[in-house]
Amino acid sequence: MESWLTTAITWGVPLVIIIFLVMVYNRLVAFRNRFKNAFSQIDVQLQRRHDLIPNLVETAKTYLSHEKETLENVTTARNQAVAAQKAAAANPANGSLVDKLSQAEGMLTGALGRLFAVSEAYPDLKADGTMRDLMESLETTENKVAFARQAYNDAVMNYRTYKESFPNNFVAGFTGFKDASLFELEDPEARKAPKVSF
Amino acid sequence: MVTDFFEHQDVARRKTWQLVCLFLLGVLLTVLLVHLLVYGLHTAFLVFLGGDRLSLIGWLTSDLGWQLSLATVVVIAGGSLLAYLQLRQGGQVVAKWAGAVLIDYDTADPAQKRFINVVEEMSIASGTPVPSLYVMHNEPAINAFVAGYQADQAVLVISRGALNELDRNELQGLSAMNTVIF
Numbered sequence: 001m002e003s004w005l006t007t008a009i010t011w012g013v014p015l016v017i018i019i020f021l022v023m024v025y026n027r028l029v030a031f032r033n034r035f036k037n038a039f040s041q042i043d044v045q046l047q048r049r050h051d052l053i054p055n056l057v058e059t060a061k062t063y064l065s066h067e068k069e070t071l072e073n074v075t076t077a078r079n080q081a082v083a084a085q086k087a088a089a090a091n092p093a094n095g096s097l098v099d100k101l102s103q104a105e106g107m108l109t110g111a112l113g114r115l116f117a118v119s120e121a122y123p124d125l126k127a128d129g130t131m132r133d134l135m136e137s138l139e140t141t142e143n144k145v146a147f148a149r150q151a152y153n154d155a156v157m158n159y160r161t162y163k164e165s166f167p168n169n170f171v172a173g174f175t176g177f178k179d180a181s182l183f184e185l186e187d188p189e190a191r192k193a194p195k196v197s198f
Numbered sequence: 199m200v201t202d203f204f205e206h207q208d209v210a211r212r213k214t215w216q217l218v219c220l221f222l223l224g225v226l227l228t229v230l231l232v233h234l235l236v237y238g239l240h241t242a243f244l245v246f247l248g249g250d251r252l253s254l255i256g257w258l259t260s261d262l263g264w265q266l267s268l269a270t271v272v273v274i275a276g277g278s279l280l281a282y283l284q285l286r287q288g289g290q291v292v293a294k295w296a297g298a299v300l301i302d303y304d305t306a307d308p309a310q311k312r313f314i315n316v317v318e319e320m321s322i323a324s325g326t327p328v329p330s331l332y333v334m335h336n337e338p339a340i341n342a343f344v345a346g347y348q349a350d351q352a353v354l355v356i357s358r359g360a361l362n363e364l365d366r367n368e369l370q371g372l373s374a375m376n377t378v379i380f
Contacts, residue, residue: 034204041322136308139366140315147323155204 024171031162032093035155035180039092042148042183046085046105049141053078053112056134060115063125070111070118077111080104095181102184105145112138149183156180206325229270233258236266289330289346289353298332298355309361313369317354320373329354333361340364344376 057071064071084104088097119125126132159180163172237257244251257263293300301310314331321328329344329352337357346352354376364372 037204133308133311136312136315140312140319143315143319144322147319150323151325 021171024168025175028159028163028168028172028175028177031155031159032177032180035152035159036092038148038152038155039098039183040089042145042152043085043089043092045141045144045148046081046101049108049138049145050078050082050085052134052138052141053108056131056138059128059130059134060119060125063122063128064119067115067118070115074108074111074115077104077108081108093178093180095179098181098183102181109142153182156182225271225274228274229267232270233263233266288348289344289351292345293330293332293353293355296332296334296355297336298334301331301333312366313356313361313373316366316369316373317377319370320377323374324377326377327352332356333358342372342376344379 053074057075061071081101081104084097084101088094088101091097162168163177237252237254240257241251252260258267301314303314305311305314310333317331318328327350329346332353332355334341334355334357338359339357340360340363341357342355342360344352344354354373356372360369360372
């Protein structure tokens with residue numbers, strides 16, 4: 001009578017633990033794939049953004065012949081962003097790559113902002129049909145990045161919450177699930193306090 | 199809280215399962231009720247005329263019983279098919295009836311292009327599919343509406359007036375409202 005109970009416990013308890021570990025692992029994999037998928041949605045939009053910029057610079061060059069530096073800054077920022085984007089797209093589960101991408105895109109936003117500020121003084125540029133189409137495409141792409149970012153950040157949050165909860169954190173640590181980063185797009189210039197002069 | 203696209207899918211899948219189970223249960227109950235009714239009438243008839251009474255099981259397994267079950271299921275299937283065909287048309291019928299024209303995605307018209315972009319942005323934001331877009335070219339007033347029974351056959355109709363008069367932010371607000379309504 002005793003022996004089947006002991007057998008049940010000796011086999012049953014490890015079995016239950018193993019099943020639990022497998023379930024947690026699978027759920028971690030599911031959450032990670034979700035945020036990877038959400039990242040690829042952002043990636044598609046970022047790629048479109050990067051593709052629009054050379055056209056924009058070319059169109060603006062004809063009108064902004066005296067603003068070479070501003071245009072060059074945009075091109076440089078864009079090339080850096082492309083490099084960061086390719087690196088992050090290859091491995092979106094690596095938090096530091098996503099951080100670098102956030103920074104690069106922030107710099108690009110800053111450079112574009114300065115270009116738009118400068119072109120306020122050139123009404124011919126704003127009236128140009130090609131320019132208007134490009135601006136609309138750029139605006140819609142950036143809005144889509146913003147919305148796709150929200151979905152990505154939510155997915156990362158779900159992953160993190162699950163991964164950091166007890167006892168999932170043990171499984172995650174054992175099986176090598178890394179931290180994921182939120183995608184924060186901000187213009188580094190915007191952080192500086194504005195100068196007020198009277 | 200913004201639920202992401204995958205949570206939408208999980209919820210939808212769970213609901214589908216629940217609905218399928220409930221539907222099958224409903225079909226079973228309907229068939230049983232029909233049987234009970236007919237059996238009751240049949241027995242009453244026999245008692246009146248005097249003759250051998252069948253037990254309920256005897257009735258259910260008799261030839262007439264099987265035919266009745268089959269007939270009930272066929273009627274339910276036929277009705278479901280009719281309803282399904284009706285629902286499939288849903289949104290598009292309303293759009294055509296309002297005199298709206300399907301938007302060409304390759305259009306050169308900047309107002310229409312802007313509208314398409316704005317709706318796509320709203321779809322990404324809400325995690326829902328992009329609805330079919332229609333324009334009422336002859337309507338100068340600012341107006342828009344959504345129609346359709348299911349998310350994947352949704353229809354968003356907008357007036358020419360709205361496309362021309364509203365700026366981008368207002369257009370975004372309009373699309374957002376319609377996305378939520380749907």
